Amino acid sequence: MNELEGQEYSYRGATSEGHMIPHRNAHGSPQLTNLVTHHMPSAPGYSRIDETQREDDYATYRILHPVACDPMPQVTHYSPATYSEYILAQPSHYHCPYNPWASQGAFHHGMPSAEMCRGIPSIGPDAYCLEGYSMHQGFRHGNHSNAFLLSSHGEENMGEKSPAQTSNIQQPVQVVCDVDAGGQLVMLNQWSPGHIPRSMMTGVHSEFQSSSAEDRSIHVDVNSLSTSEMGNSEMTMSSHNTSSLSPGSQTLVVEQEDVVQPKGCERLKWEKSKRPCNCTKSQCLKLYCECFAYGEFCNNCKCVNCFNNTEHDLERSQAVKACLVRNPGAFRPKIGSRKQGTVKGCHTKGCNCKRSGCLKNYCECYEVTSFTDDNQMCPLAxxxxxxxxxxxxxxxxxxxxxxxxxxxxxxxxxxxxxxxxxxxxxxxxxxxxxxxxxx
DNA sequence: GAGTTTGAAACT
DNA sequence: CAGTTTCAAACTC
Incomplete structure (x- = not known):
């Protein structure tokens, strides 16, 4: 039995920050788990003792079954990390395959999870980011947020650790998941930019408001799938990091809902028609700016006095926050694809066209219709x-x-x-x- | 390319 | 929440 078993932690959560606070452990030094789930009943090994959020914003978790080396790695197994690992963890870039809000596609390890959460518009303000070393609540003090962030930290930053831990913790792995909002997942530092699975790319700006299931994801351990089974380059990349990932962490997560819905058409439209913005007064920090609205940095745009770039991270971050304050769903896609098996986008908000009769490109509904017609069929359909x-x-x-x-x-x-x-x-x-x- | 129209976003 | 203003894209000439 692992000494962490039964260990209780509290989450001290402010709006944007929080930490897992171990109540005690056998050696008197705090140890932290690198996985805490929130509203995730399918994650064995950890349980939240108090499911309801308490007024003081503490929530207690208990580690039930700390990880052991499993010959058959599973997504639901995560290794524990020591407190020193947390302390010693140095800022490092976490590559985010497709998060449009990560600076140059990367997060800093020291970046607050709420910042990461905020930086993922499609996950939205409803998300919680949870991580073992520090768990940060998202934007809302609600009870229905089901996003979580999993992390295990790099070997290079490790201090004291047990042999068992050494065998398990090998490389930074972080996953942000917004189960509540449709099961979207962002996997950090899993693959190089050239090894991003298309199946994930297509879901970046997917519709997820219709989601209500608590955990509809199908977790697939790519270690268990042979290259031949994967059968295409999108999947074979999964073996790219086979030797460097800890058991259970190299996981391809296939979201059931994603499979069902032809998501990402709006995103594809955006990428297809990507054009430089011409903002002059908004500093590209308002939703008027398409780049900003889509969570993109301005690149080769014709904008004036642009703040939507890496040099103005602070301003941009504040702008994102302001937008989310005004409208928590500001960065959610306006066009979704609720109708399963169809291509036509579903306008989640609805236009307010008056004079154009929804027959001009002013109307987003019309734009999406045109896009889908032009491109025949969305593959996921x-x-x-x-x-x-x-x-x-x-x-x-x-x-x-x-x-x-x-x-x-x-x-x-x-x-x-x-x-x-x-x-x-x-x-x-x-x-x-x-x-x-x-x- | 300049001016107009349009509707979303932002503001009051 | 409704009305107004601001904004940038779409459109017209």
Missing amino acids: SITPDVVEATCGCLLVQAEEAEKEGLTAPHAERMILEEFGQCLTQIVGSIFKSTNIGV
Whole structure:
């Protein structure tokens, strides 16, 4: 039994900052877990003792099953980190594959999680960022925020640690997840910019307001999926870091809802039609600025007196905050794709067109319609509810077979994951076929 | 390219 | 919350 088992922590949370405060441990020195989940019942090993947020903003967590080396790494296993690791952790860049608000695509380790949270417009203000060393509440003192941030810290920053910990903690890994807002995940420092899975890219500005499920993500350990099963370059990148990631941390998370919904069309539209802004008075720090609204830095724009760049991080951060104060959903996509299996965007807000009759590009609804028509079919539209249902059925069959055969849990999981890999291969193949991608 | 129109964002 | 102003993109000439 790990000495951390049963350890209780409190979360001292202000609006933008917070820390995990261990009540005590066997050696009198605080130790911190690197995973705390909030409203995440599917994360074994940790439980929040007091599910309701208390008035003093403390929440207590208990580590139930600290990590042991698992021959079958799972996403739900995370290794503990010592307090000294926290103290010794030096600022380092965490690459964020597609977070538009990360400066030059990177977070600083020392960056408050709330800042990271704020920096991820699509996650929005409803998100909580939780991390083992410091857990920061998001923007709202609500009870429904289900985003969390997982982290394990780099070996290079480690101080004292047990051999078991050494074997588990190898490389910084952070994940920001907004389960509440649709299961969006941001994985930090998982891959180099050239190794970003397309499946994640497409969900950057996806619609997530319709989400209400607490945890609809399918967690897939890419270690368990062979390259051949992945079958395409988007996936093979996962093996890129196989040797450097801790067990359980190298995880490809496939969001069930993402699979269902053809998300990202608005984002694709933006990227496709990306053009320099011409802002002159807003300093590109208002939502008038498309770059800003999409969480992009101005790049090669024709704007004047632009503050939407890395040199003005502070101003930009304040502007983002101001926007979120005015409208917590300010950075959420205006166009979503709620209708499963369809391509047409769903205007989550609704336009207020009067004179244009929604027939000019002034109207965002019209813009999206034009975009989708021009681009024929969003690849993810191939993933219909039927496909998802069929996939889930296959996985259930595998689970049942494993149960019948009396296989161990790791073995059963492997079977299911292998099946999932095969399903993904078929789905991707189908998408390629239907969209002529790569043909 | 300048001027006008338009609707979203911001402000009061 | 409604009305007004500001803003930048879309549009017209």
